[in-house]
Amino acid sequence: MRNARSLLAIDATTSLCSVAWTDGTRTVERVEDAGQRHSELVLAMVGAVLGEAGVPLSAVDEFAFGAGPGSFTGLRIACGVVQGLAFAANTPVRPVSSLLALAEATGTDAVLTAIDARMNEVYWAAYRRAGPDAPWRAVHAPDVSSADRVSVPEGLGWTAAGDAFVVHPALAARMTPAITIDGRARITAAAIARLAWRGEAPTVDAADAMPEYVRDKVALTTAERAAVA
Secondary structure, three states, rough: OOOOOEEEEEEEOOOOEEEEEEEOOOOOEEEEOOOOOOHHHHHHHHHHHHHHHOOOHOOOEEEEEEEEEOOOHHHHHHHHHHHHHHHHOOOOEEEEHHHHHHHHHHHOOOOEEEEEEEOEEEEEEEEEEOOOOOOOEEEEEEEEEEEEHHOOOOOOOOEEEEHHHHHHHHHHHHHOOOEEEEOOOOOHHHHHHHHHHOOOOOOEHOOOOOOOOOOOOOOOOOHHHHHHO
């Protein structure tokens, strides 16, 4: 008899493409540095993960995906694949904030997350929880702004995570030494699966699953690029 619940998560928020399956006790994950090949790799990765887990697609009870913010193309790929799989299996979907997944990946309890958004901006948020088994609370909801507007919320024990601290060195310099920067944490499907498993993202019908872009603009205009050159 299989466990009563089985969940598959997909993420393509960044250049990493990842797929994870969990039954709450065991987790199987594949992570590839896909560049821009997420659409070429993701379905094969789904098959590999389910094969290692020893479960068929029909045994998956829920699907989750990194809803963003992040790469517009990557978010659409993850959402579209999960929608297709969920339709086929007639199961619900949990869209999970990519910034929250980054906080989860640190293993700490107070996290300022920031990832590069290009166009001289960053996506950022801040989350805190009472302990590893407690739910996360958004202290600063997902936002997009210039790096100089990112600020550490009140309170002690904050950790920072995300590639924005590498892409924008002045941001990292402004944060330290008051805050620890975790350079290892990455947004992957395993963190998304843990959050979805704990119910930290609500379920929606597959048809209603949508990326969380945070901003609508994809690129600067020619005049805007000239202004910041």
